[in-house]
Structure formats: structure tokens, C-alpha cells
Amino acid sequence: MKKIINDPNQVVQDMVQGMVTAYPSALKQVPETMVLARKDAPVQGKVGLVSGGGSGHEPAHAGYVGKGMLDAAVAGEVFTSPTPDQVFEAIKTVDGGAGVFLVIKNYTGDVLNFEMAAELAEAEDIDVDYVVVNDDVAVEDSSFTTGRRGIAGTVFVHKIAGAKAESGASLAEVKKVGEKVVANVRSMGMALKPCTVPAAGTPSFELQDDEMEIGIGIHGEPGLERKEIASADKIAEELTEKILEDLDYTTGEDVAVMVNGLGSTPEMELYIVNKRVQEILKEKGISVYKTFVGEYMTALEMTGCSVTLLKLDDELKTLLDAPSEAPAFRS
Amino acid sequence: MKKIINDPNQVVQDMVQGMVTAYPSALKQVPETMVLARKDAPVQGKVGLVSGGGSGHEPAHAGYVGKGMLDAAVAGEVFTSPTPDQVFEAIKTVDGGAGVFLVIKNYTGDVLNFEMAAELAEAEDIDVDYVVVNDDVAVEDSSFTTGRRGIAGTVFVHKIAGAKAESGASLAEVKKVGEKVVANVRSMGMALKPCTVPAAGTPSFELQDDEMEIGIGIHGEPGLERKEIASADKIAEELTEKILEDLDYTTGEDVAVMVNGLGSTPEMELYIVNKRVQEILKEKGISVYKTFVGEYMTALEMTGCSVTLLKLDDELKTLLDAPSEAPAFRS
Amino acid sequence: MKLDVNTVIDWMKRTNEKMQENKSYLTTLDQPIGDGDHGINMARGFQEVENKISQGTYETPADVLKDVAMTLMSKVGGASGPLFGSAFLKLSTAVKGTDTVDGELFAKALDQAAAGVKQRGKADIGEKTMIDVWVPVAEALKEEPNFSAELLEDTAKQAMENTKEMLATKGRAAYFKERSQGHIDPGSASSFYLFEALSDVIKERA
Amino acid sequence: MKLDVNTVIDWMKRTNEKMQENKSYLTTLDQPIGDGDHGINMARGFQEVENKISQGTYETPADVLKDVAMTLMSKVGGASGPLFGSAFLKLSTAVKGTDTVDGELFAKALDQAAAGVKQRGKADIGEKTMIDVWVPVAEALKEEPNFSAELLEDTAKQAMENTKEMLATKGRAAYFKERSQGHIDPGSASSFYLFEALSDVIKERA
Ligand SMILES: Nc1ncnc2c1ncn2[C@@H]1O[C@H](COP(=O)(O)OP(=O)(O)O)[C@@H](O)[C@H]1O
Ligand SMILES: Nc1ncnc2c1ncn2[C@@H]1O[C@H](COP(=O)(O)OP(=O)(O)O)[C@@H](O)[C@H]1O
Ligand SMILES: [Mg+2]
Ligand SMILES: [Mg+2]
Ligand SMILES: [Mg+2]
Ligand SMILES: [Mg+2]
Known part of the structure; x- marks a missing residue:
């Protein structure tokens, strides 16, 4: 394992320290926690937005803390x-009297811990509500399974619910728009090479030199299949078409596109994927409102990418465009 | 070689296509070239800013094209x-009558080709001037050598000279502030793992499992030494101290810090490095005005990072903070 | 079998030893069908448990078990933190007010703990989770309140091994569908170590 | 030796063959002491040269050499593009107006080409660059205007090999300092192929 770290068991602490010292005028660390909050939290009268999850997805989640986006992010250990107590600290820190909204990615652990935090908060009379993001079309939704995973589409939920909260909306209104994003966002990922959890020291899975994994999750959990590596065009087609099969994007006005790197994919390659994604959308008559290419929701140093499409209406467009001062998402 | 590409010989074309379709309202491609320019170029009466170089450093250089930063970026083949004719096309595209300023990284190839382009432009009565960025302290400056390399500090030159040009300054004024940045910026990098030029197909160098290379260039050219891999703290110390030895940062008012990922370093690790960089600066009584952590000047999928320090005065602060609409540098 | 406060403390210390010893093995189990952190989670959690309980003074088994529950909930995270936390909280509640827990009461407590995990995780037996160890162990003990250390260990071991061929439908392993078969569930393995530790402690005291 | 327009065209075609054949070897030379693109650059450049000259009709050697120069300048980039471009531009200028270039004129032209590279690259002999092939070749031919194909090839080869032990002080290899020693300079190797191609063509015509 070759990593630029100090102690594999201290990576989260060191990282949080590195984040808060990078943006001292924007962020503050809640003492003795792994919670980073807006410097001016709580904002009185505004719904507070909290997200978080395992670490290793940077810039998610603390990179999205800032005016117009999240009020706090909670960093768990890697993956x-x-x-619950850490999430509860975040909730208390951002509660400005209008309630707190949680953005949870759909993993058993995240759902359990955030729900327990919500119970703790309610016991202290803080209004809490939440949305569970499950944008990954790679894993089928059936009554059997845990449901779909939350991946890069979560960033759009942060942005749009964040803008809504910033506009002074109520907790119910923020929840409504959060759910609207979840209903209209779909993603799918793929990987060429695995990642290594620092404290584990060995790669989380193996792929042959000519193999790729289609439908990978952001912790290395696969979804669909392993097969021979294909061209960027074919990869873009496979991801995009699976998304388009799942939701009818032609009925919306426009879409937002995100081509997200999973950690060690050169940005050059993300743009090469984007090239074909844009062509496909054009061929299908789906018009693109805005495109985001870069690392938004990573999986440590996994090599691979995901494609996300969000169907927009006027409200979502306005909120997507609204100003954000979060370090990793400025608009 | 595992890469998400189509044809190793078409990566630059595909990437440029992917970039212009990602930001169609911000960028335009000069027909039949690898030049991406501001959509509204040429801006009449404004000094045009052109940079570029080999590809593989994304988001440099086209990610820095936009109001407040570059007017055009020229993408060469990988590394x-x-x-000269491509650079000349860029110059012609952005010339709004007030002259064109070139930001060149100090490599023989870049200097030769950009200088030749400047000659071509002068032959057509376009005023051209330039600055050569040589911020890398890893390689010694002596009359013998080619001089120091230009690496991540170049991004500060783009930002600050870009803001100056946007303010309506003359070519001479833009050059003056460009040179001021060059005089006050120093960087140094290191790597844990090499990168692979797509058309070459094999890694550009080899490092043992316990080895790192200190002083690496952004194409894999080493500078100082290969040695046993050290902790993030030690790495941060070595890079930062080499920079501080080279220039007295205590005489400026404040510094800007950039911790730059070379391609496949998890963002988590960049923040871990930043943690120690900030501590060191604090220990030395150097106060930090602004910090940038992320991928600004990469080397394909090289694993490693660089640290850049820029000594600021009031003018540089104002220009650093000025608005930028470049996709990869919004402020 | 009789569990007094010191036996419970020893049980937890022995469990911690096992989690530290098997940290990489548990992580290795979590790599092919999960995200490769289970051993790290368990080792961190039970180390904190050990730190916590070696500082406190306890009167009853329930007091210890409660601190274990709270420590796991606040130090582990992931899926396993709240689930093991819930299990210990139920154990604690079930034996509240008793100085010495006998086999019958322990069996009852285990049953409630297993039910707690099911409820928290919205899962049931046969879904390739730790439930597939907790439920069979609870059932075996219910049938034989004077159970031996061997029975406890064998039942837990067999239950853990039975998860190997199961198809996961809950937790991260569910994403692997058919590919989840042929691998032991990591949470079931750590649950086995927990019961093996108890068996060890009972044997020593016998 | 006499170079007419067709000989020059053949020379360029043969050079292209060699650059394609040795593309990965040249890149391999550029990896340890450069950025690993030299073979790619040369192969791209001379393929474009071949495409260009097979479309045109040429009267004199100078016409061909000028197109070669312009093509290399506009299709290669990097350090080698402008440097090889300058060399060919100087060759073209030096033989302008001549239908058949004899040994003496060619030697003079090479001398000017070498000077052109020196000037463009602000470098001199002994700095482990292509100059260390161009200058020795130019000097050898100057001394022996009736040079044989063998002399040309041997001189170029020896010069290329001499770069191996040199310490680079210009170009990317300069960053490697002592570590640049023990490696042949990639631009010297491609320059050798260029002269070897000429030697081949002369032999064939003899
Ligand atoms: N819904 C659930 N109900 C019961 N147990 C579960 C559930 N989901 C996961 N588990 C247990 O948790 C274990 C994984 O724990 P761990 O790896 O620590 O957490 P995570 O899955 O969040 O990474 C699984 O092996 C399984 O035994
Ligand atoms: N200043 C210089 N003068 C003469 N030749 C040079 C100079 N710098 C580099 N070269 C030649 O160029 C070769 C490298 O070419 P290439 O790899 O194509 O370009 P780059 O160095 O830009 O990647 C070197 O091997 C050397 O022979
Ligand atoms: Mg986990
Ligand atoms: Mg090069
Ligand atoms: Mg796990
Ligand atoms: Mg090179």
C-alpha cells in the first residue's frame, strides 16, 4: 500500500484537520468530533442541512459545506x-430553529446511524426530517434487496436542497425538493482498478488486466458484471443507456449531466467519456442544461467513473444555478 | 495499460471535444485546432491571455479558460x-487589439514553440509578450541547466495575470504582474507511482514498493532523489522546507498555499498533507491568506502531490480574489 | 452456566482479544462481498469497549452490557455498530437487576437481542447477516438452558459456516447477488468470535 | 554522393520507416531520462512528412526539405519538433537552387543545420542532445566531401553512442543530472536513424 498518510488509523482525523485549516473562514470543526460545519452555523431561521457518511469519498462531504449547500458534514471512518452521536452533534450545531434536514445515502449503515441520530434529536425537540438517496441504477430495486445505493447523484441533492434551504424554505419544502431530486436522478459507475482502505492495507477487490467492473459502488461493491475492458465510447454508452432505460428523460425540459471520477481517473479520461455522453443525449433529443466533469464523489483511489443524469424542471434549474460557497462546488 | 480511452492516438482530440461540449456556453473550439477559447473571444480592448502545453495536465490548461482568467488554451499531444501554428491560431483568436500575453512553462519544447508562435504573430503586427514560469525548486538553477521547470505555480500566474487583463490593464502591466507572480511563487512535488502516456502504453518510470521520488516534475522527470517512502508529515515538511529555503516568505504580508494532486492521489491525502503544511507555516509565523487543495496541474494518473507557496502583496491578493468564471477555478 | 459481573467483563476482554487477532481475517471476509472494513470496525469497537470497562466499576452484568452497547454505538458506525449496539442494549435490558445470570435468563436475553437486531436491520434469518448466527444460538440455548460451553461454540460455528452458501439480500453483500455465495458473512464471523469468547470464559470458570 | 530530388524523397520515406519501426524503442529511451514521448513524436512527425511529400510534386531537393521542415514544425511539437524543423529549414536554405547536391554542398548544409539547432536550442556539443550527433556528422563530412555511406552511418552511430556517458545539461534529461548518464539521448538516436536512412538510400543508388 503506497499512500501519503501518517497513521492508517488517523487518516480521518488528519484529513478533517487539513480541511478546516484549508478553509478557516468558511468551515469550523465541532470540538472533539469529526463534524465540519459552516463557520456561521447555526443560521437562525434557516433549515439546517446535514449530510455525511464514511470517509474516502472526498470532496464529499465536507467539501460541500458552505452557504447555499450543506450546513454540516459528518465524517465517519473510511467507508x-x-x-449516531456524531450525527447528533452536527444536528445540534446547525439547528437554527427551523429544523434540520438530513441527506442520507442508501446504505444500511448510513440509514441506521442517521435514523438513530434523528431519534436522539427529536428527543431534544429538534425537528428532523430526511431523504434517502438511491440513484444507482446498477443494483436492482426489489423488495428483497436493501434497495439501490446512493452515489454521485447525492451531490445534486446537496446542491438543490441546500439552495432551497438557503432561500428560507421550510423543512417540509426542503424535503419536498430533496425528494424531487431523488425521483429524477439516476447514476451508474464502473471501475478499472480497485482502492485500498488505509487500515486494511490491501486492495478491496481484484480485476484482471483486461477486466472492468460495470455497476461498481463507491466502496467497491460491484453491481452488474465483470467483463472485458471496452473503449471509452462503449463505456459511456453502457452507463448512459442503462440510466435512460430506467427513467424517461425525454419528458423533462432539460438534464444536468455529471461525469464523476472515482479517484484516480485522469481528468482527460472523464472528458473523453463526456464526449460520448453528450453525443448520445444529442442523438436522443435530450437537451443538456449544465454539465459537471470532475471528482465529486470518489472512492479513495479507485480508477473508474460514474455518469449521473438529473431531469430538471424550472425549480430545479433555478436551485442548481443558485450561488454556492462550498469549497468543492462553487456556483 | 488500463485507461478509459478510445484510441491512444486520439486522446487529445476526444478530450477537447469532451471539454467544449461540457461547457458550450463558456468555451468554443477554434475550428480544426486543439485550441479552446472563451466563447466571447476576442474581447475588444482587452489583453488576450494564452497558455497551454502538452496535454495530460488537466484541468490545465483549458479548465482555466474563462472570464477573469485565460482567453485561450492550446492543447498539445500528451506531454x-x-x-507554433496552433499557438498562433490561439493568439489570433484572442487578439482584441490590446496585444496578447503568453504564459509559458519553462520547458525547452514549450519555450521554443511559443516563441516561434510569437514571431509568427509579430509578423502579422499582433503585439505579443510573455512570461516563462519556473516555480519548481526541485531542480537547481544554474547557468548549466535548462533552468527550473514550471509546475503548479503556473495556475496562480493564470489567475492573477488573467484578473489583471480583465481589469483593462495594458500588455506591459499584465506582463509586470505576471513576472511579479513568477518572482514570488515556488513549488515542489513528489510521487509514489508513475503515469503512463497513452500512446506509449508503459509507465514512464519505475519506483519500488517502498520508494518515493522527491522533486518529481509533472511529466515524471525527477529532480532530487529517490528514497524510502515517508509519512505525510515528513513529506509535507520536506517539500515546504525546500520552498522556504529558496525564498524568504516572512517578508511578504501573507501567502497563498496550493496543495496539488498529480492525478491519482485521493483528495483525503491532499488534505492530510495540507494539515502539516499549515502547521509549519504557523510555526514559522507565516500567515496564510488563502488555500487551494485539489487537482490543479496533474500528470495523467501519477500518484503524488506538490506544494506551492505564493508570497502576496495587496495587489496580488486583490487579483487572486477577483472573479473567475473558468470551469476549473471559480472565484 | 452462571454469568456474574466479572464473567461478563472477562467475556468482553476475551472478545476484544479475538477481534484484534482476527482483524485482518474479518476484513478479508468483508472485501469480496462488502467494503473491506468489518475487521477494522470490530477491532476499533471492542478496543474501545475494553478501554471503557477497564476504567469503570460495575455492580451487575447489566451495567457492563449497557456500557458495551453505548460504546459500540458511539465508536463503530457502519452497519455493525448500531446492530451490535442494539444487541447488547437488549441483553442489558433483559438481565437488568440480576447479579448472576443463569442459563435460562441468558437464553431469553439472547432471544431478545436477536429480535433487536432483526428489528433494527429490518432483516430476517436466511439473508446472510449476523442474524444467522444470533438466532440459531438463541434457539439452541432456549432448548437447553443448561447448555455447555461446547454447545454454544459449536452452534455459533456451524451457524457462521452455514452463511457461506446463503444468498445475501440485506446489507452490502446483497449487491453481489449470486456472487455473495461461497463467502462467509463477515458479521456472522465476528458474532461467532463473540460467542466463542463466551465459551472460552465459561470453560475457564468451570 | 549526389542527392537529387528523388533521393531526398526516398531518404525521407526510409526515415519514416525507421521511425515507425523504432517508435517504441525511442520512447523507451525517453522514459528513464525524459517524458516518454520521443518515439511517438518522431513517428507522428515523419508519418506526416511522408503523407505530405507523397502528395506534392517537387523540382529540387530544397523544395522537399522545406516541406519536411514545415511539416515537422507544425506536426511534432515538443522540443524535437522545432529543433528538427530548424535543421531541415537550414538544409533547405543551404541547397536552394541546386538540382543535385554533391557531397561538399551537403556537408556545408549539414554544418548550417547543426548551427541552426544549436542556436534554436541554446545548447552546444557535449550537453547530451541531438547536437551531439549533428555536429560530429557535419564535421566528418566536411573533412571528407566524398564520404561513403558507411562513413556517414558509422559516424552517426558512434556519435549517438557517445551520448550515453554524457551528463545532460539541456532539455528534460538535464533534470536527471548524474542519473542521465548511462542512457543514450533519445534525440540523438532519432538523429542517427535519419542519417542511417540516408546511408541506406545512398547504398541502394550506388
Ligand atoms: N440489515 C442488516 N441486518 C442485520 N445485519 C446486517 C444488516 N446489514 C449488514 N449486516 C451485518 O453487518 C455486517 C457488515 O458490517 P460492517 O462491514 O462493519 O458494516 P458496513 O456494511 O456498513 O461496512 C454484515 O456482514 C452483516 O452481518
Ligand atoms: N536545448 C536543446 N537543444 C538541442 N536539442 C535538444 C534540446 N532540448 C532537447 N533536445 C533534444 O530533444 C530530445 C527530446 O525530444 P522530445 O522527447 O520529442 O521532446 P520533449 O523533451 O519536449 O519531450 C532530446 O533527446 C534532445 O536530443
Ligand atoms: Mg463500511
Ligand atoms: Mg514531451
Ligand atoms: Mg463493511
Ligand atoms: Mg520527450
Whole structure:
């Protein structure tokens, strides 16, 4: 394992320290926690937005803390949901009297820990509500399974629910728009090479030199199949078409596109994927409102990418465009 | 070689296509070239800013094209400076009558090709001037050598000279502030793992499992030494101290810090490095005005990072903070 | 079998030893069908448990078990933190007010703990989770309140091994569908170590 | 030796063959002490040269050499593009107006080409660059205007090999300092192929 770290068991602490010292005028660390909050939290009268999850997805989640987006992010251990008490600290920190909204990615651990935090908060009379993001079309939704995973589409939920909260909306209104994003966002990922959890020290899975994994999750959990590596065009087609099969994007006005790197994919390659994604959408008569190419929701140093499409209406467009001062998402 | 590409010989074309379709309202491609320019170029009466170089450093250089930063970027083949005619096309595209300023990284190829382009432009009565960025302290400056390399500090030159040009300054004024940045910026990098030029197909160098290379260039050219891999703290110390030895940062008012990922370093690790960089600066009584952590000047999928320090005065602060609409540098 | 406060403390210390010893093995189990952190989670959690209980003074088994529950909930995270936390909280509640827990009461407590995990995780037996160890162990003990250390260990071991051929439908392993078969469920393995530790402690005291 | 327009065309075609054949070898030379693109650059450049000259009709050697120069300048980039471009531009200028270039004129032209590379690259002999092939070749031919194909090839080869032990002080290899020693300079190797191609063509015509 070759990593630029100090102690594999201290990576989250060191990282949080590195984040808060990078943006001292924007962020503050809630003492003795792995919670980073807006410097001016709580904002009185505004719904507070909290998200978080395991670490290793940087810039998610603390990179999205800032005016117009999240009020706080909670960093768990690498790939491990934070504990209820940490989430509860975040909730208390951002509660400005209008309630707190949680953005949870759909993993058993995240759901359990955030729900328990919500119970703790309610016991202290803080209004809490939440949305569970499950944008990954790679894994089928059936009554059997845990449901779909939350991946890069979560960033759009942060942005749009964040803008809504910033506009002074109520907790119910923020929840409504959060659910609207979840209903209209779909993603799918793929990988060429695995990642290594620092404290584990060995790669989380193996792929042959000519193999790729289609439908990968952001912790290395696969979804669809392993097969021979294909061209960027074919990869873009496979991801995009699976998304388009799942939701009818032709009925919306426009879409937002995100081509997200999973950690060690050169940005050059993300743009090469985007090239074909844009062509496909054009061929299908789906018009693109805005495109995001870069690392938004990573899986440590996994090599691969995901494609996300969000169907927009006027409200979502306005909120997507609204100003954000979050370090990793400025608009 | 595992890469998400189509044809190793078409990566630059595909990437440029992917970039312009990602930001169609911000960028335009000069027909039949690898030049991406501001959509509204040429801006009449404004000094035009052109940079570029070999590809593989994304988001540099086209990610820095936009109001407040570059007017055009020229993409050469991977790690290969663009040819004079391509640079000349960029110059012609952005010339709004007030002259054109070139930001060149100090590599023989870049200097030769950009200088030749400047000659071509002067032959057509376009005023051209330039600055050569040589921020890398890893390689010694002596009359013998080619001089120091230009690496991540170049991004500060783009930002600050870009803001100056946007303010309506003359070519001479833009050059003056460009040179001021060059005089006050120093960087140094290191790597844990090499990168692979797509058309070459094999890694550009080898490092043992316990080895790192200190002083690496953004094409894999080493500078100082190969040695046993050290902790993030030690790495941060070595890079930062080499920079501080080279220039007295205590005499400026404040510094800007950039911790730059070379391609496949998890963002988590960049923040871990930043943690120690900030501590060191604090220990030395150097106060930090603004910090940038992320991928600004990459080397394909090289694993490693660089640290850049820029000594600021009031003018540089104002220009650093000025608005930028470049996709990869919004402020 | 009789569990007094010191036996419970020893049980937890022995469990911690096992989690530390098997940290990489548990992580290895979590790599092919999960996200490769289970051993790290368990080792961190039970180390914190050990730190916590070696500082406190306890009167009853329930007091210890409660601190274990709270520590796991606040130090582990992931899926396993709240689930093991819930299990210990139920154990604690079930034996509240008793100085010495006998086999019958322990069996009852285990049954409630297993039910707690099911409820928290919205899962049931046969879904390739730790439930597939907790439920069979609870059932075996219910049938034989004077159970031996061997029975406890064998039942837990067999239950853990039975998860190997199961198809996961809950937790991260569910994403692997058919590919989840042929691998032991990591949470079932750590649950086995927990019961093996108890068996060890009972044997020593016998 | 006499170079007419067709000989020059053949020379360029043969050079292209060699650059394609040795593309990965040249890149391999550029990896340890450069950025690993030299073979790619040369192969791209001379393929474009071949495409260009097979479309045109040429009267004199100078016409061909000028197109070669312009093509290399506009299709290669990097350090080698402008440097090889300058060399060919100087060759073209030096033989302008001549239908058949004899040994003496060619030697003079090479001398000017070498000077052109020196000037463009602000470098001199002994700095482990292509100059260390161009200059020795130019000097050898100057001394022996009736040079044989063998002399040309041997001189170029020896010069290329001499770069191996040199310490680079210009170009990317300069960053490697002592570590640049023990490696042949990639631009010297491609320059050798260029002269070897000429030697081949002369032999064939003899
Ligand atoms: N819904 C559930 N109900 C019961 N147990 C579960 C459930 N989901 C996961 N588990 C247990 O948790 C274990 C994984 O724990 P761990 O790896 O620590 O957390 P995570 O899955 O969040 O990474 C699984 O092996 C399984 O035994
Ligand atoms: N200043 C210089 N003068 C003469 N030749 C040079 C100079 N710098 C580099 N070269 C030649 O160029 C070769 C490298 O070419 P290439 O790899 O194509 O370009 P780059 O160095 O830009 O990647 C070197 O091997 C050397 O022979
Ligand atoms: Mg986990
Ligand atoms: Mg090059
Ligand atoms: Mg796990
Ligand atoms: Mg090179």
C-alpha cells in the first residue's frame, strides 16, 4: 500500500484537520468530533442541512459545506458510516430553529446511524426530517434487496436542497425538493482498478488486466458484471443507456449531466467519456442544461467513473444555478 | 495499460471535444485546432491571455479558460508542447487589439514553440509578450541547466495575470504582474507511482514498493532523489522546507498555499498533507491568506502531490480574489 | 452456566482479544462481498469497549452490557455498530437487576437481542447477516438452558459456516447477488468470535 | 554522393520507416531520462512528412526539405519538433537552387543545420542532445566531401553512442543530472536513424 498518510488509523482525523485549516473562514470543526460545519452555523431561521457518511469519498462531504449547500458534514471512518452521536452533534450545531434536514445515502449503515441520530434529536425537540438517496441504477430495486445505493447523484441533492434551504424554505419544502431530486436522478459507475482502505492495507477487490467492473459502488461493491475492458465510447454508452432505460428523460425540459471520477481517473479520461455522453443525449433529443466533469464523489483511489443524469424542471434549474460557497462546488 | 480511452492516438482530440461540449456556453473550439477559447473571444480592448502545453495536465490548461482568467488554451499531444501554428491560431483568436500575453512553462519544447508562435504573430503586427514560469525548486538553477521547470505555480500566474487583463490593464502591466507572480511563487512535488502516456502504453518510470521520488516534475522527470517512502508529515515538511529555503516568505504580508494532486492521489491525502503544511507555516509565523487543495496541474494518473507557496502583496491578493468564471477555478 | 459481573467483563476482554487477532481475517471476509472494513470496525469497537470497562466499576452484568452497547454505538458506525449496539442494549435490558445470570435468563436475553437486531436491520434469518448466527444460538440455548460451553461454540460455528452458501439480500453483500455465495458473512464471523469468547470464559470458570 | 530530388524523397520515406519501426524503442529511451514521448513524436512527425511529400510534386531537393521542415514544425511539437524543423529549414536554405547536391554542398548544409539547432536550442556539443550527433556528422563530412555511406552511418552511430556517458545539461534529461548518464539521448538516436536512412538510400543508388 503506497499512500501519503501518517497513521492508517488517523487518516480521518488528519484529513478533517487539513480541511478546516484549508478553509478557516468558511468551515469550523465541532470540538472533539469529526463534524465540519459552516463557520456561521447555526443560521437562525434557516433549515439546517446535514449530510455525511464514511470517509474516502472526498470532496464529499465536507467539501460541500458552505452557504447555499450543506450546513454540516459528518465524517465517519473510511467507508464506515459515522456514529449516531456524531450525527447528533452536527444536528445540534446547525439547528437554527427551523429544523434540520438530513441527506442520507442508501446504505444500511448510513440509514441506521442517521435514523438513530434523528431519534436522539427529536428527543431534544429538534425537528428532523430526511431523504434517502438511491440513484444507482446498477443494483436492482426489489423488495428483497436493501434497495439501490446512493452515489454521485447525492451531490445534486446537496446542491438543490441546500439552495432551497438557503432561500428560507421550510423543512417540509426542503424535503419536498430533496425528494424531487431523488425521483429524477439516476447514476451508474464502473471501475478499472480497485482502492485500498488505509487500515486494511490491501486492495478491496481484484480485476484482471483486461477486466472492468460495470455497476461498481463507491466502496467497491460491484453491481452488474465483470467483463472485458471496452473503449471509452462503449463505456459511456453502457452507463448512459442503462440510466435512460430506467427513467424517461425525454419528458423533462432539460438534464444536468455529471461525469464523476472515482479517484484516480485522469481528468482527460472523464472528458473523453463526456464526449460520448453528450453525443448520445444529442442523438436522443435530450437537451443538456449544465454539465459537471470532475471528482465529486470518489472512492479513495479507485480508477473508474460514474455518469449521473438529473431531469430538471424550472425549480430545479433555478436551485442548481443558485450561488454556492462550498469549497468543492462553487456556483 | 488500463485507461478509459478510445484510441491512444486520439486522446487529445476526444478530450477537447469532451471539454467544449461540457461547457458550450463558456468555451468554443477554434475550428480544426486543439485550441479552446472563451466563447466571447476576442474581447475588444482587452489583453488576450494564452497558455497551454502538452496535454495530460488537466484541468490545465483549458479548465482555466474563462472570464477573469485565460482567453485561450492550446492543447498539445500528451506531454508534448503544441506546435507554433496552433499557438498562433490561439493568439489570433484572442487578439482584441490590446496585444496578447503568453504564459509559458519553462520547458525547452514549450519555450521554443511559443516563441516561434510569437514571431509568427509579430509578423502579422499582433503585439505579443510573455512570461516563462519556473516555480519548481526541485531542480537547481544554474547557468548549466535548462533552468527550473514550471509546475503548479503556473495556475496562480493564470489567475492573477488573467484578473489583471480583465481589469483593462495594458500588455506591459499584465506582463509586470505576471513576472511579479513568477518572482514570488515556488513549488515542489513528489510521487509514489508513475503515469503512463497513452500512446506509449508503459509507465514512464519505475519506483519500488517502498520508494518515493522527491522533486518529481509533472511529466515524471525527477529532480532530487529517490528514497524510502515517508509519512505525510515528513513529506509535507520536506517539500515546504525546500520552498522556504529558496525564498524568504516572512517578508511578504501573507501567502497563498496550493496543495496539488498529480492525478491519482485521493483528495483525503491532499488534505492530510495540507494539515502539516499549515502547521509549519504557523510555526514559522507565516500567515496564510488563502488555500487551494485539489487537482490543479496533474500528470495523467501519477500518484503524488506538490506544494506551492505564493508570497502576496495587496495587489496580488486583490487579483487572486477577483472573479473567475473558468470551469476549473471559480472565484 | 452462571454469568456474574466479572464473567461478563472477562467475556468482553476475551472478545476484544479475538477481534484484534482476527482483524485482518474479518476484513478479508468483508472485501469480496462488502467494503473491506468489518475487521477494522470490530477491532476499533471492542478496543474501545475494553478501554471503557477497564476504567469503570460495575455492580451487575447489566451495567457492563449497557456500557458495551453505548460504546459500540458511539465508536463503530457502519452497519455493525448500531446492530451490535442494539444487541447488547437488549441483553442489558433483559438481565437488568440480576447479579448472576443463569442459563435460562441468558437464553431469553439472547432471544431478545436477536429480535433487536432483526428489528433494527429490518432483516430476517436466511439473508446472510449476523442474524444467522444470533438466532440459531438463541434457539439452541432456549432448548437447553443448561447448555455447555461446547454447545454454544459449536452452534455459533456451524451457524457462521452455514452463511457461506446463503444468498445475501440485506446489507452490502446483497449487491453481489449470486456472487455473495461461497463467502462467509463477515458479521456472522465476528458474532461467532463473540460467542466463542463466551465459551472460552465459561470453560475457564468451570 | 549526389542527392537529387528523388533521393531526398526516398531518404525521407526510409526515415519514416525507421521511425515507425523504432517508435517504441525511442520512447523507451525517453522514459528513464525524459517524458516518454520521443518515439511517438518522431513517428507522428515523419508519418506526416511522408503523407505530405507523397502528395506534392517537387523540382529540387530544397523544395522537399522545406516541406519536411514545415511539416515537422507544425506536426511534432515538443522540443524535437522545432529543433528538427530548424535543421531541415537550414538544409533547405543551404541547397536552394541546386538540382543535385554533391557531397561538399551537403556537408556545408549539414554544418548550417547543426548551427541552426544549436542556436534554436541554446545548447552546444557535449550537453547530451541531438547536437551531439549533428555536429560530429557535419564535421566528418566536411573533412571528407566524398564520404561513403558507411562513413556517414558509422559516424552517426558512434556519435549517438557517445551520448550515453554524457551528463545532460539541456532539455528534460538535464533534470536527471548524474542519473542521465548511462542512457543514450533519445534525440540523438532519432538523429542517427535519419542519417542511417540516408546511408541506406545512398547504398541502394550506388
Ligand atoms: N440489515 C442488516 N441486518 C442485520 N445485519 C446486517 C444488516 N446489514 C449488514 N449486516 C451485518 O453487518 C455486517 C457488515 O458490517 P460492517 O462491514 O462493519 O458494516 P458496513 O456494511 O456498513 O461496512 C454484515 O456482514 C452483516 O452481518
Ligand atoms: N536545448 C536543446 N537543444 C538541442 N536539442 C535538444 C534540446 N532540448 C532537447 N533536445 C533534444 O530533444 C530530445 C527530446 O525530444 P522530445 O522527447 O520529442 O521532446 P520533449 O523533451 O519536449 O519531450 C532530446 O533527446 C534532445 O536530443
Ligand atoms: Mg463500511
Ligand atoms: Mg514531451
Ligand atoms: Mg463493511
Ligand atoms: Mg520527450
